[in-house]
Amino acid sequence: MARKMVFIDTSLCTGCKACSVACKAWNDLPAEKTQRISSYQTQADFTPNTWTYVRFREEYKDKKMRFNMLKLQCFHCADPACMKACSSQAIYKTESGYTLIDKDKCIGCGYCAANCPWGVPKIDEAANKAYKCTGCIDRVESGMKPACAQTCQPGAIQFGDYDEIMPQAQARVAELQLTNPKAHLYGNELMGGTTYVYLLQDRPDAYGLPLNPTTPISLTLWKDIVYPLGGIAIGASAAAITCGVIVNLVRGNYANRAKNIAASHDEGGK
Amino acid sequence: MAKEVYRFSAGERFVHWCHGVAFLLLLFTGLGVLVYAFQPAMNVFGGIQVTRNIHRVVAVLFTLGMIIGFIGKGQGARQMRRWFKDVINFRKDDFDHAKNFGIEFFGGHKPFPPQGKFNGGEKLNSMFTILGTLCIVTSGYIMWFASGPSLLLQWAYPIHAACALFMAALLIAHLYLGILHPDSNQALKGIFTGWVPAKFAYEHYEKWYNEEAKETMKG
Numbered sequence: 001m002a003r004k005m006v007f008i009d010t011s012l013c014t015g016c017k018a019c020s021v022a023c024k025a026w027n028d029l030p031a032e033k034t035q036r037i038s039s040y041q042t043q044a045d046f047t048p049n050t051w052t053y054v055r056f057r058e059e060y061k062d063k064k065m066r067f068n069m070l071k072l073q074c075f076h077c078a079d080p081a082c083m084k085a086c087s088s089q090a091i092y093k094t095e096s097g098y099t100l101i102d103k104d105k106c107i108g109c110g111y112c113a114a115n116c117p118w119g120v121p122k123i124d125e126a127a128n129k130a131y132k133c134t135g136c137i138d139r140v141e142s143g144m145k146p147a148c149a150q151t152c153q154p155g156a157i158q159f160g161d162y163d164e165i166m167p168q169a170q171a172r173v174a175e176l177q178l179t180n181p182k183a184h185l186y187g188n189e190l191m192g193g194t195t196y197v198y199l200l201q202d203r204p205d206a207y208g209l210p211l212n213p214t215t216p217i218s219l220t221l222w223k224d225i226v227y228p229l230g231g232i233a234i235g236a237s238a239a240a241i242t243c244g245v246i247v248n249l250v251r252g253n254y255a256n257r258a259k260n261i262a263a264s265h266d267e268g269g270k
Numbered sequence: 271m272a273k274e275v276y277r278f279s280a281g282e283r284f285v286h287w288c289h290g291v292a293f294l295l296l297l298f299t300g301l302g303v304l305v306y307a308f309q310p311a312m313n314v315f316g317g318i319q320v321t322r323n324i325h326r327v328v329a330v331l332f333t334l335g336m337i338i339g340f341i342g343k344g345q346g347a348r349q350m351r352r353w354f355k356d357v358i359n360f361r362k363d364d365f366d367h368a369k370n371f372g373i374e375f376f377g378g379h380k381p382f383p384p385q386g387k388f389n390g391g392e393k394l395n396s397m398f399t400i401l402g403t404l405c406i407v408t409s410g411y412i413m414w415f416a417s418g419p420s421l422l423l424q425w426a427y428p429i430h431a432a433c434a435l436f437m438a439a440l441l442i443a444h445l446y447l448g449i450l451h452p453d454s455n456q457a458l459k460g461i462f463t464g465w466v467p468a469k470f471a472y473e474h475y476e477k478w479y480n481e482e483a484k485e486t487m488k489g
Binding site: 085087088089107108109111113114115116119128216218219221222225226227229230231233234236237238240241243244245247248251253254256257261 | 272303304305306309318319322375376377378416419420421423424425427428431432434435436438439440442443445446450451452453
C-alpha cells in the first residue's frame with residue numbers, strides 16, 4: 001500500500017471535538033467523565049479510552065483572541081523513537097507509514113512511553129499494555145478514511161496518498177502565508193517524516209508542541225552504544241577466561257597446583 | 271590438614287552471597303526484559319510478567335542485603351566497613367600489583383609488593399562493583415517508580431543496561447579467578463567457610479598475613 005498522509009489544517013478546525021467522538025465510536029472506546037482543563041479543553045491527556053482529543057490554547061494579541069486548537073494523536077513517525085525503545089519488538093511500521101503496537105508482544109514496560117518526544121504512547125495500567133492511536137489502520141487497509149478524518153465537518157482532516165495530499169498541504173500553506181507569514185507545516189521534516197502533518201498558524205510552542213522533537217540522546221546511547229559495547233565486554237571476558245584456562249593447562253599450572261597441595265598436606269601431617 | 275587463616279567473617283560472606291545470588295537472578299530476569307531473544311527463557315519462572323515482578327522483589331533483597339551488611343557493631347558489619355575503606359584507598363603498592371593483572375590472569379607470575387587484606391586487583395574489582403551497584407540500584411528504582419517521560423527516566427535506561435552488562439562481564443572474570451584459576455582459586459574455600467590456606471595468604475597478602483592473619487592460624 002502506498003504511503004499515506006493525514007493533513008490536519010488547524011486554520012479550518014472549529015474545535016468541535018467530533019474527531020475524538022468518532023475515534024471512540026469506531027474503536028469501541030467508552031465515553032469518560034471529563035472536566036474543564038482550560039479554555040474549551042476537556043481532556044488533559046490521552047487515556048486508554050481516549051486516543052485523540054483537542055488541545056486549546058487561547059492567544060491574545062492586539063486585543064484580539066485566537067484559539068490555537070490542535071487535534072492530538074500519534075504522529076506515526078517514519079523513524080519512531082518508541083519503536084527504537086521497544087525491547088520486545090512489539091512496535092512496527094507498515095508500508096503505508098503507520099506505527100503500530102502488537103499487543104500480544106507488548107509487555108507493558110513503558111520504554112516507548114518514556115521516549116516518544118510527543119509523549120504519545122502510554123501504559124494502560126489495568127491491561128499492562130501500551131496503547132495509542134492506531135491511525136484506524138483497519139479502516140485504512142479496507143480503503144476507508146480514518147474515523148476522525150471521515151467525521152470532520154469543516155474538512156480540517158484530509159486523508160489520502162502522500163503524493164496526493166502533500167501538494168495540497170503545501171498549496172494551503174502558500175495561500176495562508178499571504179496573510180500570515182507564520183503559517184507552516186509541522187511534522188513532515190520531523191522524526192524521519194510523520195504521517196500526520198499539521199498546518200500551524202503560529203510557532204509550535206503556541207500549540208504546546210515541542211520546537212525540535214528528536215530521538216532522545218539517551219536512547220541512541222542505550223541502543224546503539226551500550227548494547228554493542230556491553231556485548232563486546234561480555235564476549236571479551238568470556239574469551240579471556242577460555243584463553244586463561246587453556247594457557248594455564250599448557251603451562252602445567254593445574255598439575256603443579258595439585259602437586260603443591262599434596263606437598264602442603266604432607267607438611268601439615270608432620 | 272594444611273594450616274589455615276581466617277579471612278572472611280560470617281557477615282562478609284553473607285553480604286557476598288546476597289549480592290552474588292541476587293545479581294545472578296536479577297541478570298537473568300533483567301535480560302528477559304532487555305533482550306527479546308531471552309524472553310522465551312522466562313517461561314521457567316512462568317512468563318515475562320512473573321519475571322518482571324521477581325526482578326523487583328529480588329532488587330529489594332539485593333538492596334537490603336547490601337545495606338544491612340554495613341549496619342551495626344557486629345564483627346561482620348565492622349569488616350564490611352573496613353573492606354569499603356580499604357578498597358577505596360588505592361595506593362602505589364596496589365597499582366604495582368594490579369598492573370600485572372594480565373600476566374597473573376593467564377597463569378604467569380611477577381613479583382609484587384606485599385599486599386594488605388585486599389590486593390590491588392581485588393580493590394579494583396571491589397570499586398567497580400561498588401560503583402556499578404550504586405548506579406544500577408539508583409537507576410533501577412527510578413525506572414520502577416518514575417512516571418511519565420522525563421530526562422531522569424530516559425537516562426536511567428542506558429545507565430541500568432550499561433551497569434548490568436559490564437558487571438556481567440566483570441562477574442565472568444570473577445568466577446574464573448575464584449573457581450578456575452589454578453592459583454587464585456585457593457581463596458574459594460574462604461568465601462564458603464571463612465578460612466583460606468595460610469601459605470596462600472602469605473603469598474598473596476603478605477602484609478595482612480604478618481599484621482593480622484597469622485594470629486588466627488589453625489591446623
